[in-house]
Amino acid sequence: MYLFDIDGTLLLTGGAGSIAINQLFSERYGVQGAMDTVSAGGKTDDMIFQECARKDMQRDLSEEEVRDLVRAYVPLLRAELLSAPSFRLMPFVRECMAFVSEIHDIVGIATGNVEGAAMAKLERAELADHFHFGGYGSDSPRRPELVAAAMRRGRERAGRTLSDEEFVVVGDTLHDITAARANGARVIAVATGSVSKEVLGAAQPDALFDTLEELPEWHHRHFKLGTSR
Ligand SMILES: [Mg+2]
Structure with a gap:
Protein backbone atom coordinates (compact mmCIF):
# COMPACT_ATOMS: atom_id res chain seq x y z
CA MET A 1 0.00 0.00 0.00
CA THR A 13 3.72 24.73 -5.80
CA GLY A 14 6.12 27.20 -7.39
CA GLY A 15 6.53 29.11 -4.15
CA ALA A 16 2.83 29.37 -3.29
CA GLY A 17 3.40 27.80 0.14
CA SER A 18 6.22 30.20 1.00
CA ILE A 19 4.28 33.22 -0.27
CA ALA A 20 1.27 32.25 1.85
CA ILE A 21 3.45 31.78 4.95
CA ASN A 22 5.23 35.10 4.35
CA GLN A 23 1.86 36.81 4.05
CA LEU A 24 0.65 35.13 7.23
CA PHE A 25 3.66 36.20 9.30
CA SER A 26 3.49 39.69 7.88
CA GLU A 27 -0.21 40.05 8.79
CA ARG A 28 0.04 38.43 12.23
CA TYR A 29 3.43 39.50 13.48
CA GLY A 30 4.66 42.25 11.15
CA VAL A 31 7.56 40.00 10.11
CA GLN A 32 8.78 40.29 6.51
CA GLY A 33 10.30 37.40 4.53
CA ALA A 34 9.54 34.78 7.18
CA MET A 35 10.41 31.95 4.79
CA ASP A 36 13.70 33.48 3.60
CA THR A 37 16.49 31.03 4.51
CA VAL A 38 13.99 28.46 5.87
CA SER A 39 14.13 25.18 3.97
CA ALA A 40 10.77 23.44 4.10
CA GLY A 41 11.75 20.08 2.54
CA GLY A 42 10.39 17.12 4.47
CA LYS A 43 9.29 19.23 7.44
CA THR A 44 5.79 19.48 8.86
CA ASP A 45 3.90 22.76 8.63
CA ASP A 46 4.13 23.11 12.44
CA MET A 47 7.91 22.74 12.31
CA ILE A 48 8.13 25.33 9.51
CA PHE A 49 6.00 27.84 11.45
CA GLN A 50 8.14 27.31 14.55
CA GLU A 51 11.33 27.74 12.56
CA CYS A 52 10.06 31.05 11.15
CA ALA A 53 9.12 32.23 14.65
CA ARG A 54 12.51 31.31 16.12
CA LYS A 55 14.37 32.95 13.26
CA ASP A 56 12.47 36.24 13.24
CA MET A 57 10.96 36.54 16.72
CA GLN A 58 13.47 34.50 18.77
CA ARG A 59 10.72 32.51 20.43
CA ASP A 60 8.54 29.42 20.10
CA LEU A 61 4.88 29.69 19.15
CA SER A 62 2.29 28.37 21.59
CA GLU A 63 0.08 25.49 20.47
CA GLU A 64 -2.80 27.91 20.24
CA GLU A 65 -0.82 30.27 18.01
CA VAL A 66 0.07 27.37 15.70
CA ARG A 67 -3.59 26.29 15.50
CA ASP A 68 -4.55 29.85 14.72
CA LEU A 69 -1.86 30.15 12.04
CA VAL A 70 -2.97 26.90 10.41
CA ARG A 71 -6.56 28.10 10.25
CA ALA A 72 -5.49 31.29 8.50
CA TYR A 73 -2.86 29.59 6.33
CA VAL A 74 -5.08 27.15 4.42
CA PRO A 75 -7.31 29.79 2.71
CA LEU A 76 -4.25 31.95 1.95
CA LEU A 77 -2.57 28.94 0.38
CA ARG A 78 -5.68 28.07 -1.65
CA ALA A 79 -5.81 31.59 -3.06
CA GLU A 80 -2.08 31.61 -3.78
CA LEU A 81 -2.23 28.22 -5.54
CA LEU A 82 -4.76 29.56 -8.02
CA SER A 83 -2.37 32.23 -9.23
CA ALA A 84 0.97 30.42 -8.76
CA PRO A 85 2.48 30.63 -12.26
CA SER A 86 5.06 27.89 -11.81
CA PHE A 87 2.86 25.33 -10.04
MG1 LIG B 1 8.63 16.35 0.01
Whole structure:
Protein backbone atom coordinates (compact mmCIF):
# COMPACT_ATOMS: atom_id res chain seq x y z
CA MET A 1 0.00 0.00 0.00
CA TYR A 2 1.53 3.26 -1.15
CA LEU A 3 1.87 6.43 0.95
CA PHE A 4 2.93 9.41 -1.13
CA ASP A 5 4.61 12.56 0.05
CA ILE A 6 3.33 15.66 -1.77
CA ASP A 7 5.89 18.48 -2.18
CA GLY A 8 8.80 17.55 -4.42
CA THR A 9 7.34 14.08 -4.94
CA LEU A 10 4.01 14.72 -6.68
CA LEU A 11 4.20 18.46 -7.32
CA LEU A 12 5.89 21.76 -6.67
CA THR A 13 3.72 24.73 -5.80
CA GLY A 14 6.12 27.20 -7.39
CA GLY A 15 6.53 29.11 -4.15
CA ALA A 16 2.83 29.37 -3.29
CA GLY A 17 3.40 27.80 0.14
CA SER A 18 6.22 30.20 1.00
CA ILE A 19 4.28 33.22 -0.27
CA ALA A 20 1.27 32.25 1.85
CA ILE A 21 3.45 31.78 4.95
CA ASN A 22 5.23 35.10 4.35
CA GLN A 23 1.86 36.81 4.05
CA LEU A 24 0.65 35.13 7.23
CA PHE A 25 3.66 36.20 9.30
CA SER A 26 3.49 39.69 7.88
CA GLU A 27 -0.21 40.05 8.79
CA ARG A 28 0.04 38.43 12.23
CA TYR A 29 3.43 39.50 13.48
CA GLY A 30 4.66 42.25 11.15
CA VAL A 31 7.56 40.00 10.11
CA GLN A 32 8.78 40.29 6.51
CA GLY A 33 10.30 37.40 4.53
CA ALA A 34 9.54 34.78 7.18
CA MET A 35 10.41 31.95 4.79
CA ASP A 36 13.70 33.48 3.60
CA THR A 37 16.49 31.03 4.51
CA VAL A 38 13.99 28.46 5.87
CA SER A 39 14.13 25.18 3.97
CA ALA A 40 10.77 23.44 4.10
CA GLY A 41 11.75 20.08 2.54
CA GLY A 42 10.39 17.12 4.47
CA LYS A 43 9.29 19.23 7.44
CA THR A 44 5.79 19.48 8.86
CA ASP A 45 3.90 22.76 8.63
CA ASP A 46 4.13 23.11 12.44
CA MET A 47 7.91 22.74 12.31
CA ILE A 48 8.13 25.33 9.51
CA PHE A 49 6.00 27.84 11.45
CA GLN A 50 8.14 27.31 14.55
CA GLU A 51 11.33 27.74 12.56
CA CYS A 52 10.06 31.05 11.15
CA ALA A 53 9.12 32.23 14.65
CA ARG A 54 12.51 31.31 16.12
CA LYS A 55 14.37 32.95 13.26
CA ASP A 56 12.47 36.24 13.24
CA MET A 57 10.96 36.54 16.72
CA GLN A 58 13.47 34.50 18.77
CA ARG A 59 10.72 32.51 20.43
CA ASP A 60 8.54 29.42 20.10
CA LEU A 61 4.88 29.69 19.15
CA SER A 62 2.29 28.37 21.59
CA GLU A 63 0.08 25.49 20.47
CA GLU A 64 -2.80 27.91 20.24
CA GLU A 65 -0.82 30.27 18.01
CA VAL A 66 0.07 27.37 15.70
CA ARG A 67 -3.59 26.29 15.50
CA ASP A 68 -4.55 29.85 14.72
CA LEU A 69 -1.86 30.15 12.04
CA VAL A 70 -2.97 26.90 10.41
CA ARG A 71 -6.56 28.10 10.25
CA ALA A 72 -5.49 31.29 8.50
CA TYR A 73 -2.86 29.59 6.33
CA VAL A 74 -5.08 27.15 4.42
CA PRO A 75 -7.31 29.79 2.71
CA LEU A 76 -4.25 31.95 1.95
CA LEU A 77 -2.57 28.94 0.38
CA ARG A 78 -5.68 28.07 -1.65
CA ALA A 79 -5.81 31.59 -3.06
CA GLU A 80 -2.08 31.61 -3.78
CA LEU A 81 -2.23 28.22 -5.54
CA LEU A 82 -4.76 29.56 -8.02
CA SER A 83 -2.37 32.23 -9.23
CA ALA A 84 0.97 30.42 -8.76
CA PRO A 85 2.48 30.63 -12.26
CA SER A 86 5.06 27.89 -11.81
CA PHE A 87 2.86 25.33 -10.04
CA ARG A 88 3.70 22.02 -11.65
CA LEU A 89 3.51 18.27 -11.36
CA MET A 90 6.67 16.23 -11.08
CA PRO A 91 7.48 14.14 -14.17
CA PHE A 92 5.31 11.05 -14.81
CA VAL A 93 3.06 11.69 -11.81
CA ARG A 94 -0.17 11.14 -13.75
CA GLU A 95 1.13 7.93 -15.31
CA CYS A 96 2.37 6.70 -11.92
CA MET A 97 -0.94 7.47 -10.20
CA ALA A 98 -2.90 5.78 -13.00
CA PHE A 99 -0.77 2.66 -12.45
CA VAL A 100 -1.11 2.70 -8.66
CA SER A 101 -4.87 3.27 -8.85
CA GLU A 102 -5.12 0.29 -11.18
CA ILE A 103 -3.40 -2.13 -8.80
CA HIS A 104 -4.66 -0.83 -5.43
CA ASP A 105 -8.17 0.04 -4.30
CA ILE A 106 -6.84 2.57 -1.84
CA VAL A 107 -3.82 4.86 -1.95
CA GLY A 108 -2.56 7.10 0.85
CA ILE A 109 -0.73 10.32 1.52
CA ALA A 110 2.06 10.88 4.07
CA THR A 111 2.88 14.57 4.15
CA GLY A 112 4.05 17.26 6.51
CA ASN A 113 1.29 19.50 5.15
CA VAL A 114 -1.66 20.02 7.46
CA GLU A 115 -4.65 18.19 5.99
CA GLY A 116 -6.30 21.31 4.57
CA ALA A 117 -3.10 22.37 2.83
CA ALA A 118 -2.55 18.87 1.45
CA MET A 119 -6.07 18.84 0.01
CA ALA A 120 -5.63 22.32 -1.48
CA LYS A 121 -2.46 21.21 -3.29
CA LEU A 122 -3.89 17.88 -4.50
CA GLU A 123 -7.07 19.55 -5.74
CA ARG A 124 -5.09 22.23 -7.56
CA ALA A 125 -3.14 19.39 -9.24
CA GLU A 126 -6.37 17.46 -9.99
CA LEU A 127 -4.90 14.49 -8.12
CA ALA A 128 -7.21 14.40 -5.11
CA ASP A 129 -9.39 11.61 -6.54
CA HIS A 130 -6.45 9.21 -6.47
CA PHE A 131 -6.13 9.33 -2.67
CA HIS A 132 -8.36 7.85 0.00
CA PHE A 133 -6.65 8.49 3.34
CA GLY A 134 -3.50 9.95 4.74
CA GLY A 135 -1.27 11.06 7.58
CA TYR A 136 -0.74 14.81 7.77
CA GLY A 137 1.20 17.52 9.56
CA SER A 138 -2.03 18.14 11.44
CA ASP A 139 -1.73 14.64 12.99
CA SER A 140 1.68 15.34 14.48
CA PRO A 141 4.52 17.83 14.05
CA ARG A 142 6.82 14.78 13.97
CA ARG A 143 7.01 12.97 10.66
CA PRO A 144 7.39 9.39 11.99
CA GLU A 145 4.13 9.88 13.90
CA LEU A 146 2.21 11.15 10.90
CA VAL A 147 3.45 8.15 8.88
CA ALA A 148 2.19 5.94 11.73
CA ALA A 149 -1.19 7.72 11.51
CA ALA A 150 -1.31 7.09 7.75
CA MET A 151 -0.55 3.38 8.28
CA ARG A 152 -3.24 3.09 10.95
CA ARG A 153 -5.82 4.67 8.64
CA GLY A 154 -4.66 2.50 5.73
CA ARG A 155 -5.27 -0.61 7.79
CA GLU A 156 -8.71 0.64 8.85
CA ARG A 157 -9.66 1.44 5.26
CA ALA A 158 -8.32 -1.86 3.94
CA GLY A 159 -10.16 -3.78 6.64
CA ARG A 160 -7.47 -6.43 6.70
CA THR A 161 -4.16 -7.17 8.34
CA LEU A 162 -1.25 -5.43 6.67
CA SER A 163 2.32 -5.94 7.81
CA ASP A 164 4.47 -2.84 8.26
CA GLU A 165 6.52 -3.69 5.23
CA GLU A 166 3.49 -3.88 2.97
CA PHE A 167 3.47 -0.09 3.25
CA VAL A 168 5.70 1.80 0.83
CA VAL A 169 6.44 5.45 1.60
CA VAL A 170 7.37 7.47 -1.49
CA GLY A 171 9.20 10.71 -0.80
CA ASP A 172 11.90 13.12 -1.88
CA THR A 173 13.81 13.88 1.35
CA LEU A 174 15.81 12.17 4.08
CA HIS A 175 12.92 12.89 6.46
CA ASP A 176 10.67 10.61 4.38
CA ILE A 177 13.27 7.84 4.60
CA THR A 178 13.80 8.04 8.36
CA ALA A 179 10.06 8.33 9.05
CA ALA A 180 9.33 5.23 6.94
CA ARG A 181 12.12 3.26 8.63
CA ALA A 182 10.91 4.25 12.09
CA ASN A 183 7.63 2.52 11.22
CA GLY A 184 9.09 -0.57 9.53
CA ALA A 185 7.72 0.53 6.15
CA ARG A 186 9.59 0.29 2.88
CA VAL A 187 10.65 3.51 1.25
CA ILE A 188 11.19 4.73 -2.28
CA ALA A 189 13.23 7.92 -2.59
CA VAL A 190 12.66 9.94 -5.73
CA ALA A 191 15.18 12.62 -6.69
CA THR A 192 12.69 15.12 -8.13
CA GLY A 193 12.74 17.42 -5.09
CA SER A 194 15.52 19.43 -3.52
CA VAL A 195 17.71 16.51 -2.41
CA SER A 196 20.26 14.98 -4.78
CA LYS A 197 20.26 11.33 -5.75
CA GLU A 198 23.67 10.91 -4.09
CA VAL A 199 22.46 12.22 -0.73
CA LEU A 200 19.26 10.16 -0.87
CA GLY A 201 21.23 7.07 -1.90
CA ALA A 202 23.54 7.38 1.11
CA ALA A 203 20.49 6.89 3.36
CA GLN A 204 19.87 3.54 1.65
CA PRO A 205 16.22 3.65 0.70
CA ASP A 206 14.71 0.41 -0.67
CA ALA A 207 14.65 2.05 -4.09
CA LEU A 208 16.01 5.26 -5.54
CA PHE A 209 14.37 6.73 -8.64
CA ASP A 210 15.17 9.62 -10.93
CA THR A 211 11.43 10.01 -11.49
CA LEU A 212 8.20 8.16 -10.71
CA GLU A 213 8.34 6.63 -14.19
CA GLU A 214 10.36 3.85 -12.55
CA LEU A 215 7.69 2.88 -10.03
CA PRO A 216 5.62 0.37 -12.07
CA GLU A 217 8.64 -1.76 -12.96
CA TRP A 218 9.88 -1.69 -9.36
CA HIS A 219 6.44 -2.65 -8.14
CA HIS A 220 6.26 -5.69 -10.40
CA ARG A 221 9.71 -6.82 -9.29
CA HIS A 222 8.94 -6.48 -5.57
CA PHE A 223 5.34 -7.61 -5.43
CA LYS A 224 5.56 -10.55 -7.72
CA LEU A 225 1.85 -11.33 -7.88
CA GLY A 226 1.45 -8.08 -9.74
CA THR A 227 -1.57 -7.00 -7.75
CA SER A 228 -1.92 -6.66 -4.01
CA ARG A 229 -5.14 -5.07 -3.07
MG1 LIG B 1 8.63 16.35 0.01
